[in-house]
Amino acid sequence: MLYYSAMVAGLSGFLFGFDTVVISGAEQRIQKLWDLTSMQHGLAISMALWGTVLGALIGGWPSDRLGRRITLMLVGFLFLLSALGTAIATEVYSFMLFRFLGGVGIGMATIAAPVYLAEISPAEKRGQLTGLFQFNIVLGILMAYVSNALLGRLGDESWRYMLGIQSIPSILFMVCCIRLPESPRWLIVRKQNIERATEVFKTLNPHADEKEIQSQVQMVDISMLEETSAKTIFSSPYKRPVLLAFFIALFNQLSGINAILYFAPRIFEMTGMAQEASMLQSVGIGLVNLIFTFIGLWLIDRAGRKTLLYWGVSGYIVSLGLCSWAFATQHMDVVPYCIFAFIASHAIGQGAVIWVFISEIFPNTLRDMGQTLGSFTHWIFAALLTLFFPKMVNTLSPALIFSIFCFLMVLQLCWIKFWVPETKGVLLEEMDKQWK
Helix, strand or coil, rough: HHHHHHHHHHHEEEEHHHHHHHHCCCCCHHHCCCCCCCHHHHHHHHHHHHHHHHHHHHHHHHHHCCCCCHHHHHHHHHHHHHCCCCHHHHCCHHHHHHHHHHHHHHHHHHHHHHEEEEEECCCHHHHHHHHHHHHHHHHHHHHHHHHHHCCCCCCCHHHHHHHCCCCHHHHHHHHHHCCCCHHHHHHHHHEEEEEEEEHHHHHHCCCCCCCHHHHHHHHHHHHHHCCCCCCCCHHHHHHHEEEEEHHHHHHHHHHHHHHHHHHHHHHHHHCCCCCCHHHHHHHHHHHHHHHHHHHHHHHHCCCCHHHHHHHHHHHHHHHHHHHHHHEEEEEEEHHHHHHHHHHHHHCCCHHHHHHHHHHHCHHHHHHHHHHHHHHHHHHHHHHHHHHHHHHHHCCCCHHHHHHHHHHHHHHHHHHHHHHCCCCCCHHHCHHEEEEE
16 A cells, blocks of 8 residues: 555656646647737746646645645646646637646645655655655656657647646546545644554554554654644744755756756757757657656665765766856767756756655644745746746856856755755654754
8 A cells, every 4th residue: 555655646746747848749839829929928838837836835735734635636636627628728818727727736746745755655765755756757747748749640739639638647646546545644643533543554554563553653643742832834943944945946946957958959959959859859858857767766765865965966067067168169069968967967866855855854743834835945946947047048158057057056065065964764753853
């Protein structure tokens, strides 16, 4: 049941990745069909991203009050509604509304899924199981590219099939959620249902003996009593985890990862590649991202979170520095290799660690609030970077842009060195010892 639960919760990441990228195959047809201005077109395409900001802001409430399982089912319903609504839309405004609802689902998924995965996982497996969310995001992105390529041959209305096909995994996800057990930690903290929580712990870890299960339940119960005096994550004892969640989300975007993923074809065209070649290179980014995400998840409970962050940020600095040098000296043939190295560094470092780390550093009673903070920070900076990156390209040289990203990653290296603790193998209820 542990692996079933982890795989089902991770599937919300697949819907997240698929929904984010599937629009890339439909956006040109939509612009032509409804004769959109550049402003309308940009708003229609970016609407999901702004939905994620709202979803991240409000997603902690249902996760905390209704439970992780119900919230995940709500996420699946929003993805289903978005898929069907955008597929049958007859004008741009209803299209935007349904894209926005899909974005709300993404934002809520980035709260409920990592929290649920962290709370059901044994400490020694928490990195890998929580990291399934990130792996499924990357897999969803790759499958969206493949789906678009296959369905794009169906004529002028093919964009409707591209968007509507997501309804199938959405329905599958909702059906699978029916069998999900509720988070045992949520049952204790919010429902004081120790009996039911004990049953869930036994279901998730059938090889554990009765004494071990009772000890785990007691630890959650004791930690809850100790945490009741702190009503918000902004209470003094949690200053450090708040700053850790904020900065890991901030640095994740300051690396330029979203700009490079969203505008990869444009970056490759800047090197002189033809449009077809640049699109092919973009598919290569998806494959590299998937492979190194898998490697990162294999290593996260072996090498540890902080070690992976070190490896990732070192790769950032080298690849971004070489990119800047290549553009400055016109050695354009080096750029694609640098971009692939950058994506690999992200996948094995920040990409593998971010959702795991944020979900495990806050206490049981405040985990939803902490995840909301980290997720909201991530999405607001993702939206802002995506908004301003085209302007940066038009006003600054590529060499300067990549050198700025490189410098920011040097700052991240210092932050990891002096601020980030290692959380590998630490029980959630003992995490506060890391801050003391």
